[in-house]
Amino acid sequence: AQSVTQLGSHVSVSEGALVLLRCNYSSSVPPYLFWYVQYPNQGLQLLLKYTTGATLVKGINGFEAEFKKSETSFHLTKPSAHMSDAAEYFCAVSVLNSGYSTLTFGKGTMLLVSP
Amino acid sequence: NAGVTQTPKFRVLKTGQSMTLLCAQDMNHEYMYWYRQDPGMGLRLIHYSVGEGTTAKGEVPDGYNVSRLKKQNFLLGLESAAPSQTSVYFCASSYMGTGGSTEAFFGQGTRLTVV
Numbered sequence: 001a002q003s004v005t006q007l008g009s010h011v012s013v014s015e016g017a018l019v020l021l022r023c024n025y026s027s028s029v030p031p032y033l034f035w036y037v038q039y040p041n042q043g044l045q046l047l048l049k050y051t052t053g054a055t056l057v058k059g060i061n062g063f064e065a066e067f068k069k070s071e072t073s074f075h076l077t078k079p080s081a082h083m084s085d086a087a088e089y090f091c092a093v094s095v096l097n098s099g100y101s102t103l104t105f106g107k108g109t110m111l112l113v114s115p
Numbered sequence: 116n117a118g119v120t121q122t123p124k125f126r127v128l129k130t131g132q133s134m135t136l137l138c139a140q141d142m143n144h145e146y147m148y149w150y151r152q153d154p155g156m157g158l159r160l161i162h163y164s165v166g167e168g169t170t171a172k173g174e175v176p177d178g179y180n181v182s183r184l185k186k187q188n189f190l191l192g193l194e195s196a197a198p199s200q201t202s203v204y205f206c207a208s209s210y211m212g213t214g215g216s217t218e219a220f221f222g223q224g225t226r227l228t229v230v
Contacts, residue, residue: 009155036221041223041224042223042224043119043205043221043222043223043224044158044205044207044221045221046218046219049218090157090158100146100163100165100171101217102148102160102163102173103148103158103160103207103219104160104174105150105157105158105159106157107155107156107157108155108157
């Protein structure tokens with residue numbers, strides 16, 4: 001079965017500091033991987049996705065993630081945090097479910113940004 | 116362009132009451148999903164639908180029923196609400212399954228409290 005593990009339920013950074021949110025997956029086949037962001041009292045919004053091809057994926061708002069097959073990781077980074085980045089971030093993997101693909105989410109990481 | 120709309124946004128139920136959550140999408144998507152979000156648990160798939168008239172169970176289907184009589188609507192029913200069903204419910208839709216390049220679009224959520 002495919003699954004996702006996000007390390008750290010909360011991550012705190014100062015404004016301007018590097019953001020690193022960790023995600024490891026387990027999959028017996030090449031995975032499709034996603035990062036979603038959830039701002040307070042809102043739904044989820046896609047940040048970026050990896051399907052095939054280039055392993056460094058760029059997303060919205062300056063975020064990027066690198067697919068590392070050897071480490072089964074898909075960590076999310078941003079060089080310089082902004083106050084507006086404070087939100088909950090979810091890593092997800094697309095899994096086959098009775099012949100159809102659905103998303104399985106990690107438990108989420110809350111990003112706190114201090115001035 | 117509304118995207119995915121959930122009705123209602125908030126609801127308080129008494130134990131044993133029934134209710135239906137409505138999800139509507141205007142993107143002509145084939146796939147629709149219902150997730151529940153609980154603190155520290157991420158999003159867990161309740162039921163999903165791969166087309167009009169078809170539904171399937173997800174990870175946590177017990178206590179819920181769904182129907183997809185029209186392509187644009189996906190209803191989630193609670194026949195006899197229990198306090199364990201207190202949660203935030205999210206509906207999502209996608210053009211195809213979430214494998215490959217297909218993105219899932221999420222509604223704003225329904226916050227349900229069962230007392």
